[in-house]
Amino acid sequence: MAGEGAWASAAEIARAVAAGEISAATVVDDALARIDKLNPALNAFTAVTVERARAKARSIDAAPDEAKLPLAGVPFAVKNLFDVDGIASVAGSKINRAYPPANRDSPLIERLEAAGAILVGALNMGEYAYDFTGENAHDGPSRNPHDLTRMTGGSSGGSAGAVAGGLVPLTLGSDTNGSIRVPSSFCGIFGLKPTYGRLTRARTFPFVASLDHLGSFARTTRDLALSYDAMQGPDADDPACAQKPARPTVPQLDRGIEGLRVAVAGGYFRQGAFPEALEALDRVAEALHVVDEIELPEAARARSAAYVITATEAGALHLGRLRRQARDFDPAVRDRLIAGAMVPAALVNKAQIFRRWYRDQVLKLFEHCDAILAPATPCVAPKLGQQTFVVDGVEMPLRPNIGIYTQPISFVGLPVVAVPVPLLPLPIGVQIICAPWREDIALRVAHALEQMQIAAAPRPPVP
Amino acid sequence: MAALDEYIVSAAAALGLPLDEAWKPAVTTNLEVTLRHAAAVTEFKLPDDAEPAPVFKA
Numbered sequence: 001m002a003g004e005g006a007w008a009s010a011a012e013i014a015r016a017v018a019a020g021e022i023s024a025a026t027v028v029d030d031a032l033a034r035i036d037k038l039n040p041a042l043n044a045f046t047a048v049t050v051e052r053a054r055a056k057a058r059s060i061d062a063a064p065d066e067a068k069l070p071l072a073g074v075p076f077a078v079k080n081l082f083d084v085d086g087i088a089s090v091a092g093s094k095i096n097r098a099y100p101p102a103n104r105d106s107p108l109i110e111r112l113e114a115a116g117a118i119l120v121g122a123l124n125m126g127e128y129a130y131d132f133t134g135e136n137a138h139d140g141p142s143r144n145p146h147d148l149t150r151m152t153g154g155s156s157g158g159s160a161g162a163v164a165g166g167l168v169p170l171t172l173g174s175d176t177n178g179s180i181r182v183p184s185s186f187c188g189i190f191g192l193k194p195t196y197g198r199l200t201r202a203r204t205f206p207f208v209a210s211l212d213h214l215g216s217f218a219r220t221t222r223d224l225a226l227s228y229d230a231m232q233g234p235d236a237d238d239p240a241c242a243q244k245p246a247r248p249t250v251p252q253l254d255r256g257i258e259g260l261r262v263a264v265a266g267g268y269f270r271q272g273a274f275p276e277a278l279e280a281l282d283r284v285a286e287a288l289h290v291v292d293e294i295e296l297p298e299a300a301r302a303r304s305a306a307y308v309i310t311a312t313e314a315g316a317l318h319l320g321r322l323r324r325q326a327r328d329f330d331p332a333v334r335d336r337l338i339a340g341a342m343v344p345a346a347l348v349n350k351a352q353i354f355r356r357w358y359r360d361q362v363l364k365l366f367e368h369c370d371a372i373l374a375p376a377t378p379c380v381a382p383k384l385g386q387q388t389f390v391v392d393g394v395e396m397p398l399r400p401n402i403g404i405y406t407q408p409i410s411f412v413g414l415p416v417v418a419v420p421v422p423l424l425p426l427p428i429g430v431q432i433i434c435a436p437w438r439e440d441i442a443l444r445v446a447h448a449l450e451q452m453q454i455a456a457a458p459r460p461p462v463p
Numbered sequence: 464m465a466a467l468d469e470y471i472v473s474a475a476a477a478l479g480l481p482l483d484e485a486w487k488p489a490v491t492t493n494l495e496v497t498l499r500h501a502a503a504v505t506e507f508k509l510p511d512d513a514e515p516a517p518v519f520k521a
Contacts, residue, residue: 339493
């Protein structure tokens with residue numbers, strides 16, 4: 001099989017299974033062996049569904065029709081806030097471990113498995129997703145496959161580490177303020193955060209209902225598109241999920257970028273960036289022959305409004321747990337949640353009013369362009385435990401500033417593909433941002449960059 | 464900061480939230496940062512009829 005086993009893409013695996021070159025059972029056993037071998041170092045998985053995965057693989061191998069499915073035999077795993085039948089949805093917490101196990105899979109798992117994919121486990125994450133680092137007070141940190149002393153980024157840390165380390169070709173995560181795009185950037189892989197309301201969030205543990213998105217991680221754009229196409233479409237179980245029919249992106253991938261108008265975000269999105277972030281952005285912009293710079297109006301204020309809505313909705317979500325079990329939280333998360341619960345409602349309402357104004361301004365930009373480029377993170381993966389970094393000679397707290405470039409984008413629900421630029425010694429991501437419901441364009445641009453070898457998921461020094 | 468120190472104690476009591484002495488500095492700091500972000504939003508003037516982003520549909 002092309003792609004050397006652990007590094008085979010989902011598309012390559014599905015093709016080889018369909019052609020009878022490899023059985024789904026062998027693919028799954030290889031993935032389980034690799035998880036067994038590497039997870040002690042990477043700490044990406046918190047649960048491995050061995051029996052379930054082997055049973056699903058046997059059913060695919062026994063049914064010729066199933067072996068022809070678009071993700072036939074592809075092992076995947078999910079951030080541990082997705083419901084997995086028989087497992088408690090811990091969402092990175094200690095508290096949820098006492099909750100009853102889920103009695104049905106999340107619909108996104110059901111949809112991927114209906115396309116032939118095989119769930120192999122659940123993944124480490126920052127507690128209750130209130131995190132940009134991938135560190136976890138209860139399970140230990142997810143570790144970056146490119147350098148085990150560095151953060152994966154979060155909160156979907158295990159989702160990125162598992163893909164970057166070659167444990168599985170595909171994972172799912174969530175992104176409220178950057179939790180798919182940040183770990184994609186730090187781990188050097190592709191991440192898709194679709195339009196707000198595109199992928200159903202039913203049967204997942206929430207964080208901020210106004211801002212929560214789900215999406216996928218992979219080592220190629222095609223794998224992102226394959227998984228996204230299998231998952232998109234309405235679902236009455238999530239009131240925020242759009243009643244829009246699926247709009248397949250895989251058939252669009254090879255259309256190229258001829259005629260697409262691409263601009264680079266200036267102003268706010270060039271402030272506070274390390275040279276690596278700007279170098280990656282410049283490489284992408286140059287490859288796409290981008291000359292136009294565009295300003296997202298009031299982006300700093302948009303980040304502030306996202307910050308307020310996040311703090312307060314999260315505080316509200318966890319109010320009962322804070323009253324009853326405050327000592328069982330990660331202390332850093334607890335102190336943020338308590339503060340969030342104390343913010344006056346008048347300020348939250350102002351943030352929601354601003355959100356509509358900002359949305360209208362940003363949508364106008366897409367009358368004149370099809371995609372906007374911006375850094376995904378201001379820096380490459382920091383060291384585990386790192387608290388500050390120096391930007392323009394000023395020492396700043398690291399954690400809240402990791403998401404400065406992602407927050408103003410998810411705040412208005414725009415679809416984004418984070419593409420990895422393989423700088424040395426560490427990769428870093430660039431956001432390709434499009435108008436709502438135009439995931440197809442973001443994926444086309446990402447695919448073109450991959451073909452030009454500007455974007456690529458570099459193979460880390462893990463065995 | 465002193466006003467916020469008092470506010471978090473009153474707010475915790477009003478909301479029925481536990482607030483250990485050791486947690487207070489971090490809670491105050493987090494609240495102060497959030498209020499600073501909120502101030503950046505509220506100082507941006509929008510008309511009285513500007514609608515919030517979430518719209519209820521009956």
